[in-house]
Each structure stands twice: as structure tokens, then as C-alpha cells.
Amino acid sequence: MLEENIFMKVRSKKRAMVKPILEVKELCMDFGGLRALDHVNLQVSKDQIVALIGPNGAGKTTFFNCVTGIYNPTEGDVFVLDRKGKKRRINGYKPNKVTELGLARTFQNIRLFPNMTVLENVMIGRHTRTKAWIFGALLRDKKTVQEEQETIEISYNILRKLHLEKYVNEIASNLPYGAQRRLEIARALAAEPSLLLLDEPAAGMNPQETKELEELIRQIKEQEKVAILLIEHDMKLVMNISDMVYVMEYGRLLAQGTPQEIKEDPRVIKAYLGEDHDA
Numbered sequence: 001m002l003e004e005n006i007f008m009k010v011r012s013k014k015r016a017m018v019k020p021i022l023e024v025k026e027l028c029m030d031f032g033g034l035r036a037l038d039h040v041n042l043q044v045s046k047d048q049i050v051a052l053i054g055p056n057g058a059g060k061t062t063f064f065n066c067v068t069g070i071y072n073p074t075e076g077d078v079f080v081l082d083r084k085g086k087k088r089r090i091n092g093y094k095p096n097k098v099t100e101l102g103l104a105r106t107f108q109n110i111r112l113f114p115n116m117t118v119l120e121n122v123m124i125g126r127h128t129r130t131k132a133w134i135f136g137a138l139l140r141d142k143k144t145v146q147e148e149q150e151t152i153e154i155s156y157n158i159l160r161k162l163h164l165e166k167y168v169n170e171i172a173s174n175l176p177y178g179a180q181r182r183l184e185i186a187r188a189l190a191a192e193p194s195l196l197l198l199d200e201p202a203a204g205m206n207p208q209e210t211k212e213l214e215e216l217i218r219q220i221k222e223q224e225k226v227a228i229l230l231i232e233h234d235m236k237l238v239m240n241i242s243d244m245v246y247v248m249e250y251g252r253l254l255a256q257g258t259p260q261e262i263k264e265d266p267r268v269i270k271a272y273l274g275e276d277h278d279a
Ligand SMILES: Nc1ncnc2c1ncn2[C@@H]1O[C@H](COP(=O)(O)OP(=O)(O)OP(=O)(O)O)[C@@H](O)[C@H]1O
Pocket: 031, 034, 036, 054, 055, 056, 057, 058, 059, 060, 061, 062, 063
């Protein structure tokens, strides 16, 4: 019994020492007179799938935009662990720089290059991981050619992992909808992120595609060792795959906990289903 207690203490201390990949403290974002984010705190650790849920207009995408450099938050701190494991405050960093540090994202509305091939779309996602420079591209020296070859191989491998290899030379806009959504994830993975942010990845998918997406997200976490933060309205998907769920309402955090805790939280039930629901 005593041994067990000591073991548990060591384990919980170890857990407490694991630095989060993403640590957001008291984040606020104002648009004129509208406070879209109001002192939001959130953390993602290396081995986690974390979901951010909430009704329309709750501030979820604004949160992503503040974390990924699209908006500069009005107040608060966004910290990430860079590739060397150093904690960095990234408020005001440009999106490219944020990606370089290890955060890659997808968007609510698919943002592919529709007239480029599937492979080219993924290759573009690698631009923060390559060193090609304009003269190299013009002169096509040995180093540039070698790097390009590597980019093709890595991009093709990512397509294979996402079961998209059969579309490799297809024009992106010709892909079925679910495949285009997966291609967005492939492009984000090409940046070799430590944290992948997915903004409504299941939006518009049919139940079969959503089921496959669930498997894919798990696989990315386990095989690629990439932590995931996702915004999603599909509650079944959220509850099936998340280690931790954060609930937002009117720009504020309403609740956070495990899927089970969230399902049973009266504040969450009220926000989603109305006061009279006795679930
Ligand atoms: N660029 C902007 N300028 C002004 N207001 C904005 C801007 N972006 C978002 N908002 C407002 O901030 C609030 C939060 O919007 P946000 O898109 O973050 O919500 P959301 O939770 O992602 O919603 P949804 O689930 O519908 O995508 C909304 O009231 C929205 O109108």
C-alpha cells in the first residue's frame, strides 16, 4: 500500500513536470467593442488530443487565430515549446514563424491551392522546413535538386499515411470532399508540427468519413507523435478521441475536463441543451 502511494506520488510529480507544448494564459481578444475572448486559459501536452467546443460565435476560431499568429491578442500570453524544448512567448509572431516553431493548422473552410496537384499542395506545406533560396531555384544547383527530391519523397510518404497516394497527381479541386479535408491535414503535417490545430475537421463529412477521420487523428497522435488541438461540433467524435475537453461560451471558458466530466457537467448541459433538460 505504502509502496503504491509512493509510486503514485512519483508518477503525479513526473506528470506535473511535463511541460505543455502550448500554454495559453488569460487570453483576451477585442474587436472594437466586442470582447471575443475573455481571459481564456488552455494547455496542451505532448501526448494529448484536446478539443475546444462551444456554440457558434463562442470564440473558438478567434482562439486559434490568436495562437497561430493571424491575430495579435489584446491581452494575455501564448507560450509554446519550440523544437529545442525551450518555452517561447509567441504573441505577435507572424503565422510563418509560428509554423516554424512547431504549430501547424487547418482551416474551417478548406484552403487548398485548387488548381495545383495533390502532391504540390503537400510540398508547399514543407516550405518552413526547407532552405531553398531564389538563386538556388534558378540555378538548380546540386543542393537545391537534392532538397527538392527529399521534399517529394517526404510529401509522398505523408500522402500514403493519409491514404491519398492514389490521388498524387490529381488536381486538388477534383478530389471528393472528405479527401480534400484529409489533404489539408497532409499539408499541415508536411511542416512536421509538434502540435496540429484542426478547425472543424469533420465539417461536411458523412458518418463513414467522420469515422475514418477519428481513426486518422488517433493514428497521427500515436504514430507521428503529434499532439492535437481540435475545434469540432461533432460531439461523438469529440467524446471518442479527446483526452481533455474545453468548453467555451461567449468568449469565456465555461468548463474543462475529461469527456466524461464534460458530458455530466450541468453548465455544459444547460449551454447546449437549455435549462430544462434533465440529462
Ligand atoms: N475579424 C473579426 N472582426 C470582428 N468580429 C469578429 C472577427 N472574428 C470574429 N469575430 C466575432 O467574434 C466572435 C467569436 O467568433 P468566432 O468565429 O471565433 O466563433 P466560433 O466559436 O469559432 O464560432 P463557429 O463555431 O461558428 O465557427 C463572434 O461574435 C464573431 O462575430
